[in-house]
Amino acid sequence: MAKTIGEINERIRKGEAVVVTAEEMVSVVEEKGVSEAAREVDVVTTGTFGPMCSSGAYFNTGHTAPKIKLGGGRVFLNDVPAYTGLAAVDLYLGCTAIPDDDPRNRDHPGDFRYGGGHVIEELVSGKEVKIEAESYGTDCYPRRRLEGYFDLSSINEAVLFNPRNAYQNYAVAVNTSSRTIYTYMGILKPDMGNANFCSAGQLSPLLNDPMYLTVGIGSKVFLGGGVGYVAWHGTQHNPSAPRGDNGIPQAPAGTLSLIGDLKGMNGRWLRGTSYLGYGTTMTVGVGIPIPVLNEEVCRCTAVKDRDIYAPVIEYSHDFPQATGKILGKVSYADLKNGRITVEGREVPSAPLSSYPRAKEIAGILKDWIEQKQFYLTEPVKGIPGPDSGYAQQPFKGRQV
Amino acid sequence: MSKQKIVLKYPTHVVEEPVIYNLVKDFDLKVNILKADISPRKEGRMVVEIEGDQEKYLKAVDWLKEQGLGIFGLQQQIVWREDLCTECGSCSAFCPTGALEIQRPEMRVNFNESKCVACEHCLMVCPVRAIEAIKEET
Numbered sequence: 001m002a003k004t005i006g007e008i009n010e011r012i013r014k015g016e017a018v019v020v021t022a023e024e025m026v027s028v029v030e031e032k033g034v035s036e037a038a039r040e041v042d043v044v045t046t047g048t049f050g051p052m053c054s055s056g057a058y059f060n061t062g063h064t065a066p067k068i069k070l071g072g073g074r075v076f077l078n079d080v081p082a083y084t085g086l087a088a089v090d091l092y093l094g095c096t097a098i099p100d101d102d103p104r105n106r107d108h109p110g111d112f113r114y115g116g117g118h119v120i121e122e123l124v125s126g127k128e129v130k131i132e133a134e135s136y137g138t139d140c141y142p143r144r145r146l147e148g149y150f151d152l153s154s155i156n157e158a159v160l161f162n163p164r165n166a167y168q169n170y171a172v173a174v175n176t177s178s179r180t181i182y183t184y185m186g187i188l189k190p191d192m193g194n195a196n197f198c199s200a201g202q203l204s205p206l207l208n209d210p211m212y213l214t215v216g217i218g219s220k221v222f223l224g225g226g227v228g229y230v231a232w233h234g235t236q237h238n239p240s241a242p243r244g245d246n247g248i249p250q251a252p253a254g255t256l257s258l259i260g261d262l263k264g265m266n267g268r269w270l271r272g273t274s275y276l277g278y279g280t281t282m283t284v285g286v287g288i289p290i291p292v293l294n295e296e297v298c299r300c301t302a303v304k305d306r307d308i309y310a311p312v313i314e315y316s317h318d319f320p321q322a323t324g325k326i327l328g329k330v331s332y333a334d335l336k337n338g339r340i341t342v343e344g345r346e347v348p349s350a351p352l353s354s355y356p357r358a359k360e361i362a363g364i365l366k367d368w369i370e371q372k373q374f375y376l377t378e379p380v381k382g383i384p385g386p387d388s389g390y391a392q393q394p395f396k397g398r399q400v
Numbered sequence: 401m402s403k404q405k406i407v408l409k410y411p412t413h414v415v416e417e418p419v420i421y422n423l424v425k426d427f428d429l430k431v432n433i434l435k436a437d438i439s440p441r442k443e444g445r446m447v448v449e450i451e452g453d454q455e456k457y458l459k460a461v462d463w464l465k466e467q468g469l470g471i472f473g474l475q476q477q478i479v480w481r482e483d484l485c486t487e488c489g490s491c492s493a494f495c496p497t498g499a500l501e502i503q504r505p506e507m508r509v510n511f512n513e514s515k516c517v518a519c520e521h522c523l524m525v526c527p528v529r530a531i532e533a534i535k536e537e538t
Binding site: 049050109186187194196271272273275276283337338348349352353354355 | 486487488489490491492493494502504505506507508509524525527528529
């Protein structure tokens with residue numbers, strides 16, 4: 001018995017919709033079976049709260065008098081450089097941008113205490129940031145310098161626009177070399193002293209819709225504590241990644257590009273983040289409601305940590321040299337238990353992505369829907385799926 | 401008998417003295433070095449756990465002060481800012497004593513101050529800087 005998104009929205013409107021989190025859905029399906037669960041449950045909410053480097057926001061600051069053309073000039077927000085290659089007062093600030101005078105890794109491992117993600121966190125938390133700008137002056141935009149402060153209420157648009165979020169599964173990082181290494185997967189001790197992983201597993205949005213049956217362009221989502229939409233498939237989207245018999249990718253696979261009004265978000269769900277010796281990023285909260293349209297979707301949302309496998313990748317040599325080698329596959333059940341076995345050895349594992357916050361997001365989204373504050377949208381177009389032939393490829397340009 | 405965790409701050413001129421040897425030999429104390437950052441001709445810092453007779457321990461503290469060492473309590477050293485913590489749990493793999501640990505199956509992060517030896521590994525690991533070191537003299 002198939003349902004439509006329109007029918008589900010009607011049930012939300014009447015206060016009759018049955019909404020459960022992806023964690024709760026595991027036991028619902030275990031108790032009732034797929035057919036009954038598919039009939040009873042209307043929406044399954046998911047969540048993830050992890051570092052997502054391909055995130056940032058664009059701003060329109062409004063025009064000063066006299067006018068300045070920031071486009072083509074240089075702009076710093078709290079000393080962090082913003083991208084100005086847009087119209088006069090449009091800016092894009094990426095979360096990995098760092099101040100020009102940050103020592104970076106000159107004294108290795110660098111601290112990277114403050115970057116674009118921290119600026120965005122301050123803005124969504126209601127704080128003012130300092131803008132310093134210089135430009136070249138034109139007949140129509142004569143001003144050459146601007147120094148001042150703004151907060152989100154004093155500018156026109158502030159839009160979070162992330163080229164890649166919500167990775168469907170991710171690698172588990174280890175280090176087999178004899179020295180400590182500092183990576184975007186955290187600090188990795190020598191001789192496989194630890195293993196870091198980064199996915200919410202059974203709560204993760206795209207692991208609950210592995211074939212992208214419901215998520216598509218225009219899907220309305222929880223983003224950074226506010227409302228966002230799927231803008232496109234994310235960069236490096238790789239639906240052709242190897243999958244298990246259950247259809248779940250066993251490597252980093254699908255990704256989403258998300259967009260939403262920064263002014264409706266908050267600092268609990270957009271956190272400036274620093275990785276020692278690597279750089280800055282932003283921890284982003286994302287939650288996607290999955291409409292249980294049919295039994296197939298229902299079966300997918302019942303996924304459990306022990307059914308999801310991640311590849312173990314070595315980060316001192318194999319990752320940087322792009323060897324493609326995998327040391328093995330481990331389940332999220334084992335990863336979350338804190339011990340995995342890699343090449344016959346027991347290695348302690350720790351997450352980079354917060355499971356308690358992922359669960360909180362799924363709960364918030366569930367509340368929003370139950371309180372009729374959030375209705376589902378029909379995607380206007382799907383994203384490339386496993387049979388599309390679409391795949392991530394390495395650099396194929398010319399190197400000199 | 402008493403057991404104390406303290407931080408010893410070595411001024412430059414004491415770094416080359418056999419301070420720990422004296423604590424063991426002259427005061428009959430069990431000294432367990434939890435963390436040490438000692439280099440020739442530089443100020444140093446050592447976190448130690450000292451076990452032994454209370455009277456002897458107090459005499460040892462007086463002697464250490466006479467030698468010019470700074471003695472700091474450890475209790476207030478590491479502060480877990482629960483309000484800043486995102487409970488990712490990445491600290492758990494680096495905390496040598498399990499003071500910062502993940503409670504399973506909920507995966508909630510908890511800080512048990514009594515287990516903390518102020519090694520400060522968590523300070524460099526925490527991606528949102530939710531752990532602070534506050535040095536407080538006793």
